[in-house]
Structure formats: C-alpha cells, structure tokens
Amino acid sequence: MDVFLQQVVNGLSLGGIYALIALGYTMVYGIIELINFAHGDVYTLGTFFSLAILTGLGVSGEVHGPALVGVVVVTLLASMLLCGITGVLIERLAYRRLRNAPRLAPLITAIGMSFILENVMQLWRGPSPIPFPDVIPNPSFNLGVVSINVKQIGVVLLAIALMAALQFFIYRTKLGKAMRATAQDRDAAQLMGIDINTTIALTFLIGSALAGAAGFVSGVYYGTTWFFNGFEAGLKAFTAAVLGGIGNVAGAMLGGFLIGLIEAIATQYIPGGAQWSNVVVFSVLVLVLIFRPSGLLGESLPEKV
Amino acid sequence: MPLLQLTDVRKAFGGLVAVKDLSFELAEGSIAAMIGPNGAGKSTVFNLITGIYAPDAGSLVFDGKKLGGLGTARIASLGIARTFQNIRLFAYMSALDNVMTGRHARMHAGIFGSLVHTPRQRAEERAVRERARELLRFVELERYAGSYARNLPYGGQRRLEIARALAGDPKLLLLDEPAAGMNPREKDALIGLIARIRESGVTVFLIEHDMALVMNVSERVTVLDYGEKIAEGLPDVVRRDERVIEAYLGRAEGAA
Amino acid sequence: MGLGFLVVALLGFPFMDRNNSHVDFLANAGAFVLLALGLNIVVGFAGLLDLGYAAFFAIGSYSYAMLASQQFGIHVPFWLMLLVAPVVAALFGLLLGAPTLRLRGDYLAIVTLGFGEIVPQTFLNLAQYTNGPNGISSLDQPSLFGHPFGFSATPYYYVLLGLIAIGILAARNLQNSRLGRAWMAIREDELAARHMGINTTTTKLAAFALGASFSGLAGVAYAAKLDLVSPDQFGFNVSVLVLSMLVLGGMGNIWGVIVGSFVLSFVNSFLLPQSTTLAHAAGLNLDFTNYRFMLYGVILVSMMLFRPEGLIPSRQRAAELHDVAAAPESA
Numbered sequence: 001m002d003v004f005l006q007q008v009v010n011g012l013s014l015g016g017i018y019a020l021i022a023l024g025y026t027m028v029y030g031i032i033e034l035i036n037f038a039h040g041d042v043y044t045l046g047t048f049f050s051l052a053i054l055t056g057l058g059v060s061g062e063v064h065g066p067a068l069v070g071v072v073v074v075t076l077l078a079s080m081l082l083c084g085i086t087g088v089l090i091e092r093l094a095y096r097r098l099r100n101a102p103r104l105a106p107l108i109t110a111i112g113m114s115f116i117l118e119n120v121m122q123l124w125r126g127p128s129p130i131p132f133p134d135v136i137p138n139p140s141f142n143l144g145v146v147s148i149n150v151k152q153i154g155v156v157l158l159a160i161a162l163m164a165a166l167q168f169f170i171y172r173t174k175l176g177k178a179m180r181a182t183a184q185d186r187d188a189a190q191l192m193g194i195d196i197n198t199t200i201a202l203t204f205l206i207g208s209a210l211a212g213a214a215g216f217v218s219g220v221y222y223g224t225t226w227f228f229n230g231f232e233a234g235l236k237a238f239t240a241a242v243l244g245g246i247g248n249v250a251g252a253m254l255g256g257f258l259i260g261l262i263e264a265i266a267t268q269y270i271p272g273g274a275q276w277s278n279v280v281v282f283s284v285l286v287l288v289l290i291f292r293p294s295g296l297l298g299e300s301l302p303e304k305v
Numbered sequence: 306m307p308l309l310q311l312t313d314v315r316k317a318f319g320g321l322v323a324v325k326d327l328s329f330e331l332a333e334g335s336i337a338a339m340i341g342p343n344g345a346g347k348s349t350v351f352n353l354i355t356g357i358y359a360p361d362a363g364s365l366v367f368d369g370k371k372l373g374g375l376g377t378a379r380i381a382s383l384g385i386a387r388t389f390q391n392i393r394l395f396a397y398m399s400a401l402d403n404v405m406t407g408r409h410a411r412m413h414a415g416i417f418g419s420l421v422h423t424p425r426q427r428a429e430e431r432a433v434r435e436r437a438r439e440l441l442r443f444v445e446l447e448r449y450a451g452s453y454a455r456n457l458p459y460g461g462q463r464r465l466e467i468a469r470a471l472a473g474d475p476k477l478l479l480l481d482e483p484a485a486g487m488n489p490r491e492k493d494a495l496i497g498l499i500a501r502i503r504e505s506g507v508t509v510f511l512i513e514h515d516m517a518l519v520m521n522v523s524e525r526v527t528v529l530d531y532g533e534k535i536a537e538g539l540p541d542v543v544r545r546d547e548r549v550i551e552a553y554l555g556r557a558e559g560a561a
Numbered sequence: 562m563g564l565g566f567l568v569v570a571l572l573g574f575p576f577m578d579r580n581n582s583h584v585d586f587l588a589n590a591g592a593f594v595l596l597a598l599g600l601n602i603v604v605g606f607a608g609l610l611d612l613g614y615a616a617f618f619a620i621g622s623y624s625y626a627m628l629a630s631q632q633f634g635i636h637v638p639f640w641l642m643l644l645v646a647p648v649v650a651a652l653f654g655l656l657l658g659a660p661t662l663r664l665r666g667d668y669l670a671i672v673t674l675g676f677g678e679i680v681p682q683t684f685l686n687l688a689q690y691t692n693g694p695n696g697i698s699s700l701d702q703p704s705l706f707g708h709p710f711g712f713s714a715t716p717y718y719y720v721l722l723g724l725i726a727i728g729i730l731a732a733r734n735l736q737n738s739r740l741g742r743a744w745m746a747i748r749e750d751e752l753a754a755r756h757m758g759i760n761t762t763t764t765k766l767a768a769f770a771l772g773a774s775f776s777g778l779a780g781v782a783y784a785a786k787l788d789l790v791s792p793d794q795f796g797f798n799v800s801v802l803v804l805s806m807l808v809l810g811g812m813g814n815i816w817g818v819i820v821g822s823f824v825l826s827f828v829n830s831f832l833l834p835q836s837t838t839l840a841h842a843a844g845l846n847l848d849f850t851n852y853r854f855m856l857y858g859v860i861l862v863s864m865m866l867f868r869p870e871g872l873i874p875s876r877q878r879a880a881e882l883h884d885v886a887a888a889p890e891s892a
Contacts, residue, residue, distance in 0.1 A: 035667050094862055102881065103666045104610050105865045108808060111612075111801060112861025119855035231797070235678075238671065275686050282675035289668050290660050355756060377755040386756070393753040395746050397877050406742045410758025416767050419738035420731055426738070453880060473758065 002145035007264045013152040013221065015260020016159035020214035021237035022244070022252035023166065024087075024207030030183040030247035031203045032099065037110035038090055040234015041117035042083050042208050046215020047132065047225040048121055050079045054133055062134045071135065079216045080209040087208025088201050096197070114231075121227035129226040132219035151221050162213060163253050166206070170249060179203055183247065232278065236263070239285040245298025254296060259284070306369065308333040308477060308508050309354070314363035316349055323349040325532045327363070331477070336499060336509045338519045338540075341529035342552055347512045348390060350529070351479050355387055356380040368476060382410040386470035387479035390512075392462050396455035400446060400465050403454050404437040407472030440468040444498065460491045464498070471502065478502060480511040484518050496522050520544065528552070571722060575715045585714035590826035591721030592783040597806045597822035598728045598815065599775025604804070605813035605875075606741060607768035608748030609661070610670040613677020614803055617773040619795035620653050621646045621780020623684060626697040626790040632690075639703030639785055643724075646781045647774035654773030658766050677800050685792040696791025703785050710785075717786040724778050725819075732815050735771065744768060745877075798854065802829075805857045808864050811871025813878050820873055825860075829853065 021043050028036045053075045054060075063071050094113050098106040140149040170176035181189040182199045190196050218233075219225050240259040244251025259281060266280040267273040288295065307330035316324040324346045331337055339347050352358050354365060356377040365372040372380055386407070395403050412433060418426035441447045444464040449457050457465060463483060470478055480499075484492050492515065499522050503509055513519045519526060520540040528536040528543055530552040536543050543549055575584045596618060603611045624646045628637045637645060657676045661669045684691045691697065703710045703720075710716040735741050743764045746754035751761055784790050802825065810821020833849045833856075840847040864871065870879040 033667075035671060094866070097866055101865075101869070104608075104670075105869055105882070107610065107667050107670060108804070109862050109865040111804075112858040112865070115801065115854045115858030116862070117858075119852060119858065122854075123851065235671075235675070242668075272686065275682070279679050279682055282679055285675055286660055286672050289664055289672055293664070293668065357752070377752075378758050378760045381756050381758040389753070393750050395749040395753065397749060397881050398742070398745055402742060402745070406746050406754075406757050406759075409739060409743060409746075412739050414739040416740060416771070419735055419740035420771070422734050422738070430738070453877075469757075 003268060004265070005146045007268045008261060009146055009148055009152060011261035011264030012257060013155045013260070014264055015240075015257035016155040017214050017218050017221070017256075018233070018237045018240045018259050019159050019253045019256025020162060020210045020217070021233060022240040022256045023163065023249060024211045025238050026241040026244070026246055026249060026252040027179075027203050027207045029241070031179065031200055032095070032106075033103070034095065034106045034110065035238065036095075036207075037107070037234070038113035038117055039087075039207070039211060040230035040232075040237065041114050041121070042086055042090075042230070043211040043215045043218070043233060043237075044121060044225065044227065044230035045086060045117065046079045046083045046212035047219040047229070048125060048215070048227075049082045049212065050075050050216040050219050051125075051130070051132055051225065053078050054135065059135060060133050062137045064137065068136065075135075076213060076216050080212040083212025083215065084205040084209035087204040087211075091201060091204040096200075114234075118227055118230070125227065127227065129224050132223050132225050134223060135220050155217050155221055158213065158217060159253070159256075162210060163249070166210070166249060169206075175199075175202060235285075236281050239281055239288075242285060242293075243288050243295055245295030248295065248297045251295055251297035307331055308368060309510070310364075310366045311350075312364045312366075314350075314353060314365060315361045316346075316353060316358055317361055323532050324353065324360075327529075327532070327534055329527050329534060329537060331508060331510055332525075333476075333508055334503065334506070335525060336503050336523050337511075337525045337527065338523035339510070339512050339527045339529060340514070340516075340519060341535075344531075345529040345552075346532040347529055348481060349532075351387060351481055351512065354380075354479065355385060378410075381473070384474070384476035385479065386473055386475035386477070388463070388466040388470055388481055388483060390481040390485070392466055394454040394462060394466055394469070397453055399451050400441060400454055400457065400468075401434070401437050401450040403465060403469050404440050404472045405433050407469035408433050408436065410473050437472060440471055441465075443471075443501070444468045445494075460487055463487070467498070467502075471507070475507060477508045477510065480509065480513075482512055482514065484513060484515045492518055516544070575718060581714055584718050586826075586830050588714045588718040588721055588786060589783075589830065590823055591718065591725055592779045592786075593803065593806065593826050594725050594819055594822045595721070595728055595775055595779035595782075596803045597810070597818045598725070598732055599772045599779070600803050601772075601807055601812065601815065601818045602732060602735065602775070603768050603772035604807060605818065606736060607744040607765060608666075609658075609765060609768060610666055610673070611769075611772070611800075612670045612674035612797075612804070613657075613680070613800055614673075614772075614776065615795040615797070615799035616657065616677045616680035617650045617653060617776035618780050618783075618799065619681050619684060619792070620773075621650050621777035622784040622790045622794070623691065623697075623780075624649050624777070625781045625784040626700055627690070629701040629785075630697055631699060632692075632697050636701055639701065639781070642781045643778060647777035650773040650777030650780070651770040654769040654771075655766050658769030662762055662765055674797070674800075677797060681792040681795045684795075691792075694792065696789055696794075698789040700784060700788050700790070702788075714786065717782060721782055724782060728775055728778070729815060729819075731771075736815070740764070740767060798857075801857060801861075805860050807871070808869075809860055809872060811873040811875060811878070813875035814871065814873055817871050817873030817875065821871065824872075828856065 021040065024039050025036060028034060057071060059071055090113055094109050095106055098109060136151060136154065138149050138151050140147045170179060178194045178199045179202065181192065181194060182196055186196060236259055237256065240255035241252045243258060244255025262284060263277050263281055266277040270276045309331040312328050314324055314327045339350065341347055353360055354372065356372065356375055360373050367383060367385060370383060395406065412429060414426045414429055438447065438450065441450055444467055446461055446464055446468065449461060454462065454465060484495055487495065496518060499509055523540055525538065526540050526543045527534060528549050535548045535552060536546040600611065600614045603609050625642050627633060628635050629639065629642055661672050664672060685693055743759045746757060746759060747761055747764060755761055806822040806825050807818055809825060811817025833853060836849040837847065869882045
C-alpha cells in the first residue's frame with residue numbers, strides 16, 4: 001500500500017507536467033482542429049531554453065537564498081516567453097496558409113515541423129542526454145508512509161496555478177471570450193468583428209508558453225533532458241488531452257494527472273515496467289478513441305445530415 | 306402488398322421528437338410525395354428509411370423485409386437509393402465514375418477480382434461502364450462523362466445524383482428536394498424525368514417544397530407537421546385540407 | 562516505348578555497372594519503393610493516414626527472421642516466405658486497422674502512430690523470442706535452383722525488381738476497379754458511399770490488409786538481404802520516411818510515388834554522405850547525415866505549403882488541393 005501511495009505521489013508530479021503540455025494540445029485543437037504534432041518538441045525546447053538561461057546566469061547546481069526566487073522567476077518566464085514566440089512563429093509560417101486545406105495537409109506539416117525542431121535541438125546540444133542543474137534545494141518530507149519532496153510539490157502547485165490563471169483568462173477576459181467564440185464558430189466570430197488571426201496566434205502563444213513552463217519544470221524535476229524527449233512526452237500529453245476531452249481545458253488538466261498516475265502505477269506493477277508503460281498509455285489512447293472519443297469531460301456532437 | 310410500409314415510427318433526438326407515430330404506405334410503381342413546413346421531419350424520415358438513424362419505436366418494412374437496425378449499405382443493396390438535399394456527389398470523381406460507383410451493390414468483383422483483373426472482372430467493368438453511359442444519356446449528361454462532378458452546372462449535378470442513384474437498379478428512389486434551385490425549364494424537364502423513371506419500373510418518393518411540381522407529378526401526397534402526419538391523399542384534396550393550410554400559414558406567421 | 566527502354570536498362574544494370582555497391586543501393590531503394598507502393602494504397606487510394614506503417618515492415622521482416630533462421634530452428638524457404646509473409650502482414654493489417662474504422666482522419670493517424678510504436682516496442686520487449694535490442698541475425702540464405710544468393714546484392718536486386726513489377730500491376734489494377742472506386746468514394750464522402758451499398762468497414766480493412774501485404778513482401782526481401790532484423794530498423798522515422806516519399810512524389814499516383822521513393826533513397830544514401838565527404842575535403846567539419854530528419858521535415862512542410870499534390874501528381878489530387886473553395890471533407 002505504501003508503494004502504491006508513493007507511486008500516486010510520483011504520478012501526480014508526472015501528471016502535472018503532462019497536464020501543462022496537454023493544455024496546449026487541447027487549446028489548439030479546440031480552435032483550429034489541428035493536432036499540433038510539434039507541440040511536444042516546443043516543450044523540449046522549453047527545457048533547452050531554460051538550460052541556456054541558467055547557464056547564462058551561472059547556475060550549475062542548487063541556488064540558495066533570495067537569489068533562488070529570482071532565478072526561478074526569470075528562467076520560468078523567459079522560457080515561457082521564448083516558447084510562446086516559437087509557437088506563434090510556427091503557426092504563422094507553417095499552419096496559417098493551410099487553415100482551409102483538407103485536414104491531412106496541416107497534420108503532415110505539423111509532423112514535418114516536429115522533425116525540424118527535433119533536428120535543430122539535436123544539432124544544438126547533441127544526440128545524447130544532457131544534465132540539467134538542480135536549481136531548487138530538494139529536501140523530502142515524510143507524510144506517514146509517503147515521502148514527498150519540494151520539487152514534487154512545486155510541480156503540482158505550479159500546474160494548478162497556471163491552470164487557474166488560464167481558466168480565469170478564458171472565462172473572464174475579453175480576449176478569452178474571443179478564443180472561445182472562435183473555437184465554437186469561426187465564421188460567426190469573424191462576423192462579430194473578432195480578429196481570427198490574432199486570436200489563433202494568441203492561442204498558440206499561450207499554449208506554447210505553458211509548454212515552456214512544463215519544459216522548465218521538467219528540467220528541474222528530472223535533472224536531465226534530451227532532444228527527443230518531446231516525441232514521447234507529446235504523445236502521452238496528447239493522450240491526456242483526449243482522455244479528458246479534447247478542446248476542454250479542465251479535461252486536459254484532469255487527463256494529464258490521470259495519465260501521470262496510470263504511467264507511474266503501470267511502471268511499478270507491470271514486470272519490466274518502464275518498457276511496457278508506453279504500451280499501456282498508448283493503449284489508453286486507442287481505447288478512449290474507440291469507446292469514448294469525446295473523453296471524460298467532453299460532449300459528443302452528432303453529424304447533421 | 307405495399308412496397309414500403311411505415312408503422313408508428315418514432316424518432317427523437319434528445320428532447321426533440323422529430324417523427325411521431327408516423328404510419329404510411331407506398332404502393333409499388335407509384336409516385337408519391339411528402340410535404341410539410343421546414344423542420345417537419347421529412348428528411349428525418351428519409352434518413353430513417355436509408356438507415357442513417359434507427360427508429361426509436363415502430364417498424365419500417367420494405368419489400369417484405371424489416372429495415373429497422375439494418376445499416377445503410379445493407380439497405381442500399383436491398384434496392385433503396387436516394388439523392389440528398391445538399392447534393393452529395395463524389396466531387397473529384399468523374400461523372401462516369403460517380404454513376405459506376407452507384408452500381409457498387411450490384412457488382413460482383415471482390416478483392417481478388419479487383420487485384421487480378423480476371424476476364425470476368427473485365428467483362429463486368431465493361432458492362433457497368435456501358436450501363437453508366439446509358440444512364441448519363443437518360444439524364445442528358447453524356448457530354449460531361451469525363452468531367453469532375455463538381456464542375457457540372459448546378460442542375461446537371463442534381464441530375465447526376467439521380468443517375469448515380471438509378472445505377473443500382475433500385476426498386477425505390479427517394480428524391481430529397483430534387484427541384485431546389487432549379488429554374489422553371491429545368492423543373493419541367495425534371496417532371497418528365499420522374500415520369501420516365503417511373504415508367505422504367507422504379508417507385509418514386511419525393512420531398513419537395515415546390516407545390517406546383519408536387520401536384521403535377523405525384524399521385525399521392527403525405528403531409529407532415531412537427532413530425533406528425535396531418536393529412537394524406539390525392540394532391541388536389543390535400544391542397545385544400547384546412548389543417549395543411551394552417552400548418553403552412555400558421556408556421557409563416559409564427560416565424561415572423 | 563520509353564518504359565521498354567527503362568525496363569531493359571534496369572535488367573541490364575548489374576552487368577553494365579560493375580560496382581556492386583550501386584546495385585546494393587538500388588536493391589535497398591527497391592525495398593522502399595515497395596513500401597511506398599503499399600502505403601500509397603492506404604493513404605493515397607483509400608485516404609487513411611497511416612503514421613505507423615513501419616509496423617508492417619517489422620512484421621514482414623521478423624516473420625522471415627523467426628521462420629527462416631536458427632532462432633527457432635524453422636527453415637521455411639525464402640520463396641515460400643514471399644507468399645507467407647504478405648499473408649501474415651495482411652492479417653496484422655486487419656488487426657491494427659479494425660480499431661481505427663470509425664475514427665476521423667487525424668485521430669486515425671494518431672492511433673496508427675500509437676500502433677507503430679507498440680509493435681517494434683513489443684518486439685524489443687519480448688526478448689526471449691526476439692533477442693531484444695540485438696535482434697536476430699544469421700538468417701537463412703535464399704537460393705535458386707541450388708545456387709545460394711551469396712553476399713552479392715545482385716540476386717536481391719532482381720528479386721526486388723520482380724516484386725516491384727508485381728506491385729505496380731497490383732496497384733494499377735486496384736485503382737481501376739470496383740474496390741478502387743469504393744476507396745475513392747469513401748475518401749470523398751463516406752456517408753454517400755454507404756448509400757451506394759459500399760460496406761465501409763470491409764472496404765477500409767481491405768485497404769489496410771492489401772497495403773500491409775506489400776510491406777510483408779518488402780520485409781522478407783530486405784531481411785534476407787540485410788541478414789539482420791532488429792527493432793530499431795522500424796521506428797517512427799521509417800514510417801515518416803515512407804510517408805515523405807509519398808508526399809514528395811505525389812500521393813495517389815503510382816509513378817509519382819515510385820519517383821518520390823527513389824529520390825529520397827538517393828538523397829539518403831548518396832547525396833547526404835557524398836556532400837559530407839565533399840565538405841570534409843573542403844575542410845568543413847560538417848556531417849550532412851545529421852541533417853537527415855531536418856530534410857524530411859523541410860520536405861513535408863514545403864511540399865504541403867507549395868505543392869501538396871507532389872512532384873508527379875494524380876490529376877484528381879491536384880484538383881482537390883487547389884480548389885480552396887471546395888467543401889471541407891465530411892467525417
């Protein structure tokens with residue numbers, strides 16, 4: 001039981017990262033019905049950007065005292081900003097022209113974009129895994145039978161805080177309303193005077209920024225990164241978005257945490273665990289798409305003939 | 306025995322009842338029409354007949370076989386063909402290919418035949434291609450045989466859809482607003498076409514808003530309003546029916 | 562006429578060009594031409610975006626490795642495997658295709674991608690049968706009338722030429738048949754297609770099965786030639802490589818696909834390494850083979866943006882993709 005609970009804790013931290021990435025997938029899919037294949041690689045870029053900034057700041061291990069706050073804030077925000085810009089650029093260069101093309105075209109383009117990003121990162125920092133500084137001192141606490149460390153708490157708290165901010169933005173601000181309107185009916189939104197291009201660009205900005213946050217968090221949490229990270233993490237985060245209900249922001253959060261839990265528990269309890277956990281997560285994807293494609297929190301929309 | 310028989314058919318979508326306790330019959334070899342204000346449930350009836358929806362209650366019997374629960378492809382192979390309100394041609398296939406595809410259910414070439422063009426398969430393809438050309442002549446579209454369906458003029462597209470539907474030698478042809486968007490000359494031609502279709506042995510059932518066309522072409526009219534049958538009979542009789550008039554006029558007032 | 566000349570040139574090539582590494586390249590490229598022809602059936606004809614096609618390549622190759630080597634002591638002759646493997650691959654095509662039948666285009670793509678990951682991962686994990694990451698080697702050597710193929714690439718070259726010829730014939734037949742029209746109809750408007758009496762389930766499954774069978778053929782020939790089968794030969798990058806061949810050459814067009822496949826193989830096996838050699842000779846420390854995936858990515862993105870119908874398009878696709886006013890695909 002202790003092992004199980006420990007895995008729950010591990011799973012929640014893992015899930016927090018997936019949730020942040022999943023938000024980007026779900027927002028983009030909600031507004032232009034595109035599976036942004038390159039999104040997982042933007043997440044990895046976030047880790048790479050963070051690494052570059054930390055190196056620039058001279059950070060190579062733990063940071064103590066008031067400087068810690070400064071370092072974290074600066075790196076996190078910079079990573080989010082840089083990734084956000086990357087996302088906007090990708091949309092502008094690769095996806096915008098294909099908005100009205102048959103659906104396969106933007107999907108293939110997204111795959112191409114993903115390959116380009118991965119190769120760029122491989123050329124930047126090489127084909128092998130790279131160490132990432134600890135940044136945050138990481139004492140653990142014992143809560144009964146479970147041990148939690150500061151980083152784990154940090155991941156979950158940050159994920160929840162960012163999601164709350166996102167929910168506020170989407171439901172309480174004018175720009176957020178524009179995003180929701182565009183997602184529901186692009187033509188009507190345009191007729192209401194909403195600038196579609198800006199709204200979509202904003203969606204990519206926010207989604208990619210969240211991936212950037214996830215990238216920073218992932219580097220700190222795992223202590224390492226690799227140019228090919230984004231492929232698997234991206235697929236799992238996409239599974240999370242689908243599980244929660246694609247297009248549904250709360251669903252992405254829920255799905256993210258669930259997938260994190262599933263992966264942690266599968267790794268623990270299936271013999272040869274880590275190797276099979278991928279298969280388990282992909283099976284979840286297949287099963288959800290076959291039996292409940294609208295996900296846990298989504299609604300199914302029948303086709304009108 | 307009637308060719309098509311609906312008994313107490315009911316279909317609801319969530320809280321909205323689209324078709325309620327609907328019963329009627331189609332005699333073989335007849336031309337019948339279904340009219341009613343917009344939203345009365347007419348297209349839903351077609352969709353129930355062709356298996357897009359399964360009825361919530363009641364039965365649909367075609368040529369002695371129960372349709373409820375059968376899939377669309379199966380129902381098509383039983384001999385029911387249709388055209389669509391919003392024209393659903395295969396836009397980037399040629400007119401000829403569209404019509405040839407219409408004959409799919411009556412062809413026998415399977416995976417093996419398609420993979421290895423056996424003499425039998427080739428003979429079948431030739432026959433089907435010839436029949437498709439005949440049908441294009443029948444609807445006066447033979448000069449468009451090699452053109453993409455989407456490049457045909459609007460009236461031509463409607464006629465192509467009919468040709469495609471006839472390709473499978475159906476017993477029953479459902480026409481969903483075939484005259485929509487047509488000019489008077491085209492409508493006259495359509496009336497002639499429907500008559501010739503019936504002469505070839507096909508039962509025709511159409512949904513239409515153009516009253517003149519309906520009166521001219523059909524032998525029997527069924528009127529729907531809010532999913533229920535409110536009148537039925539000879540066109541002239543139905544046209545003067547109070548409830549029918551009220552349904553149309555009342556609806557027009559209410560919508561204002 | 563030109564085709565006849567090409568055929569003669571291809572048949573005579575190994576005798577004209579004594580450099581066996583060129584024949585070797587053509588043989589490898591040939592395997593990928595087969596793969597491209599197969600994927601073209603699934604994606605180009607039936608419109609089902611399969612992102613995990615390498616899985617069937619894996620199944621074909623591993624079938625040979627397990628049924629024609631020391632691994633289990635079974636020794637099915639190469640020529641018989643050319644009949645067995647396509648059937649096995651086709652069965653898996655049915656198996657992996659079945660769950661995707663009701664999915665929309667992009668979801669179908671993701672699920673096939675998932676399967677494309679699961680299959681090689683499974684071969685990797687079941688180490689007691691497959692030797693895990695090391696793979697299976699020392700495969701049975703094919704022989705013809707008692708003459709073993711040996712280490713030369715030439716006999717494999719001719720086998721692949723023959724398989725490609727069969728593949729082209731099969732693909733052309735399928736395209737102009739009741740099944741081919743059914744695939745096109747489903748691609749255009751699935752609902753209307755059903756009203757023609759087309760059973761969309763069996764029709765889509767047929768696409769998966771037939772497409773997969775091409776991979777089965779390619780898998781056997783490639784495994785026998787390489788004398789080694791391992792999981793890392795069948796990753797997502799292979800699926801994308803084959804897809805890129807279609808995108809570059811022209812989806813739906815048989816000759817386009819062949820050209821696209823050959824061009825990419827050429828770039829991969831000649832252009833990149835040769836450029837690297839040239840760069841090194843010029844004193845530049847560049848290894849162009851590291852840019853391989855960037856190249857695929859750039860091809861995919863630029864083709865989609867500027868010439869989505871491919872270099873040698875099918876007339877239909879060109880029309881579809883340039884009519885922006887066309888109605889969007891129905892689900």
